[in-house]
Amino acid sequence: MTASPLAPPVRVEGLRKVYQDEGRGPLEAVRGISFECRQGEIFGLLGSNGAGKTTTLKMLATLLPPTAGNAYICDFEVAGQAHQVRQKLGFYSSSTGLYPRLSVLETLEFFARINGYPKERVAARVEELVDHFRLGEYRHVRVERLSSGNKQKVSIARTVAHDPPVLIFDEPTVGLDVLAALDFQTSLEKLRLQGKTIILSTHIMSEAEKLCDRIAIVDAGRILACATLEELRAATELHYLEDIFVHYLKKGH
16 A cells, blocks of 8 residues: 555544553543644644553554554554554654664664665665764764763664654653753754654643644543644633643643
8 A cells, every 4th residue: 555645644533542450440541532644744742641642652653552443654554554654654752762782873774674774775874864963973882872962863863764754752852951852853843844744742832832833732532622833822812832731621621
């Protein structure tokens, strides 16, 4: 199957996830979420801890099977075409770590190869990434010896190593200092200019205000609002995203 040129790269249709808890019975973490993400767009998922953001993203990345509904990455079903989805997708979260004893070059080569990047082009792709993320002087340094900021660069480079059209970043700037966070934001904006479809999960309001073309406010496994920042401001008559976020949470309860 090939993606239709008219279809958005990401389509989420009635996605649900129910966990079975021995003490409390079924727990519905995601409750019928639906949205679309366009090419060249940064789509923000904004919500408190436990809102269902990470569960949603793990289902999109084929790491969790949905209980109901489905999602499509470049027209491939996450529920039934996991291999094809993973070739079209780059997924970053704090739980997808690096191998500490591999060098920067070894790390990028490994992730490009396992995600199906053409073998004859891997070396050139790795050099392109090293140059793009300004990692040249660290190319032979083991990951375990890098600063937190450079580890972050390697993590992002690893996520995009196979040049996928769709990228997911789950809380990517948690724990970073201001300069490292700004460096990440610059990288994200460059990826958008390349036409990537990007889903960014964050609880940092200023980050969402600066980067996101559209924002979905998520709470208790549901989307309470989904629009551009200007549309959210017009709908609520509030200016700051933090106030808009609280407004919808209060309205949703």
